[in-house]
Amino acid sequence: MKLRQKIIFLAIAPLILALCAIAFAVRHQAISLGQQQRVEIQTAYLASKEAELKHYVTLATRSIAHLYDSGRSDPATLEEAKAILAKLDYGNDGYFFVYDMQGNNLMHPRQPELVGHNLWDMKDVNGSLTIQHLIERAKNGGGIERYLWKKPSSHQIAPKLGYVIALPKWGWMLGTGIYLDDVDEALNKIDAQVSGNISSTMLWIAAIAILSAVAVGLSGLVLNLSEHRVADAKLKVLAQRVVRSQEEERARLSRDLHDGISQWLVSIKLQIEAGIIKLGGGARQAAAAQATFERTASQLNHVLGEVRRISQDLRPAILDDLGLAAALDHLTHEWVEHAGIPIEFSASGGTDGISDVANTVLFRIAQEALTNIARHAQASRIVMQLQGDQQAVSLTVRDDGTGFDVDQIDGNPKRGIGLRNMVERLEAVGGQLRLNSSSTGTSLLATIPCTSPTNSPYA
Structure with a gap:
């Protein structure tokens, strides 16, 4: 490397390294703060939603407590309880649902087409067994379960935070839930804002780096730097590749000739010599010589086939024709x-x-x-x-x-x-x-x- 090239390298390298280090530190810090903010907002929001859902389920159980505590489980009592729960709603997408422990839907005010169907094996888009997980949560004492479900107002699949409990006397699972697409939307806005800020900062750093590199490059032009040596080196590498490819092709052709045609020709030569010797003998020897020449003719056909194969490998005529x-x-x-x-x-x-x-x-x-x-x-x-x-x-x-x-x-x-x-x-x-x-x-x-x-x- 020439002296002027070393000077330019020593000028650009520390500058680029410093800007890269600054960009990495800024980006890491911004991402870390954004993630921390996102986690805090998500945690606070979900905590409030979980408490809210628990209160909703408590109110629902109290509304049917007089029926549940009566000890009755006849169809009329169960239908009355389902009617009360069906009327309890909060907003367009707030409702209660009831399943038995075998996965049969007993009451769903927003999707009545599900009532009477067994959804035990139903899977969401991620392959999760939604109803089985809800029933399992209810059997284990009740609590929060996150899953995917169709949102009644938009008819789109959305993440949902559900709270379920078991009513063992009736063999029911009672639950409700809140759709989380609004919190996801808010979190996505935060992510987009953080990403925009990071991109803007990176653009500024990139602009500074480019301007600095251009300044150093202009200084290098003053020193009349030439790239002829680089071009010469590339030409040498290309020439070496061409020579190497030619030698590899020649080596392959040599192997084909030696391992194929050469061995066949040696065998044919020996058989012809043996046949000539047999021709000088009696009738039996002459018949053996004829068999030898027939075998030799067959081997010549193999040699011709090998020649055609090598010719095809070098340049197939059918490609041009x-x-x-x-x-x-x-x-x-x-x-x-x-x-x-x-x-x-x-x-x-x-x-x-x-x-x-x-x-x-x-x-x-x-x-x-x-x-x-x-x-x-x-x-x-x-x-x-x-x-x-x-x-x-x-x-x-x-x-x-x-x-x-x-x-x-x-x-x-x-x-x-x-x-x-x-x-x-x-x-x-x-x-x-x-x-x-x-x-x-x-x-x-x-x-x-x-x-x-x-x-x-x-x-």
């Missing part, structure tokens, strides 16, 4: 024969909106994805989808394999070379790669935006 969809369909069929993993391929839309280079990029990504699945995923099924519209062309590859930790792969320079190659290929044509992986499988989505409208379909 019939397009990306046909090339991918051919690739999946060859892959099923080669790897034995079922692949479900589908294509819709068109690829006229992207360049030939972009088509090649998507084809290479499909090859790399299938190679990674075969090597690491232990998958039993693969789904490949190609979709194109007027905005973009996307390729999706999903498998049901073991998955992997994406963050761990990205953070390890010696692993995930294939994934980095995919990202670099897509970035070169303006695309992007999304990757999700878990223990149930991996999903890869490569998207390239269109440069012109697409009209022709794949099939």
Whole structure:
């Protein structure tokens, strides 16, 4: 690092660190005070509501005390008690409700359609068994229970603070409640105000930081700083990546030739030599030589197939002749024969909106994805989808394999070379790669935006 670069760094670094520390302290203090204020208001409000609900239930029990203490539990007495409770209300959304201990609704003045229905297994949007929890609270001596319920005035699901008690002589659960959307609204206003204040403060700090950085940058311009070295370094890194990619491709081609074609040719050579020797013998030897040459011809067919496979890997002619969809369909069929993993391929839309280079990029990504699945995923099924519209062309590859930790792969320079190659290929044509992986499988989505409208379909 040059001296003038060090000077600018030493000027900017302490300034940015100080502003960041100030911003962190201010933000932490503001959030802490806001949370404290919110908790205090919520605690005081809920305490008052709990006492209010308890008084309401006490008044309700007193209104039917003459019936309950009489010892009668005949239908007429119970209906009279329910009629008294149904008339007790406070406001549009204040009412009493009655259930038996099996979850049957016996009285509900605001939702009469519930009367006579068993709501024991009813769940709210969060999956909570509301009636079971209320009955359990009543059996344990009564008290406060918070849950979600439809608000009669708005017909919307809202949080509710309920108070329930048990009437064991009649097998009833009696309760009432207050909807808490008003307190939630007040608390949300407090949160919004605190958040606005924090954002405003952060904007001021950011503005100060930007102005300070600009001032230092202008001072740096006076020193005529140049970024040629940075650009040269980037070019060197890019050149190294190109050379590395070429060497990796050559190494793969060399392995294919050595492990496949070379071994087949050596075997064929030995069999031909053996067949020539057998031709010099009798009729039995000649028949054996014929069998040897037939086996050799069969092996030559395998060699030709291997040559075609390597040729397809280098540059599939079908990609230029019939397009990306046909090339991918051919690739999946060859892959099923080669790897034995079922692949479900589908294509819709068109690829006229992207360049030939972009088509090649998507084809290479499909090859790399299938190679990674075969090597690491232990998958039993693969789904490949190609979709194109007027905005973009996307390729999706999903498998049901073991998955992997994406963050761990990205953070390890010696692993995930294939994934980095995919990202670099897509970035070169303006695309992007999304990757999700878990223990149930991996999903890869490569998207390239269109440069012109697409009209022709794949099939």
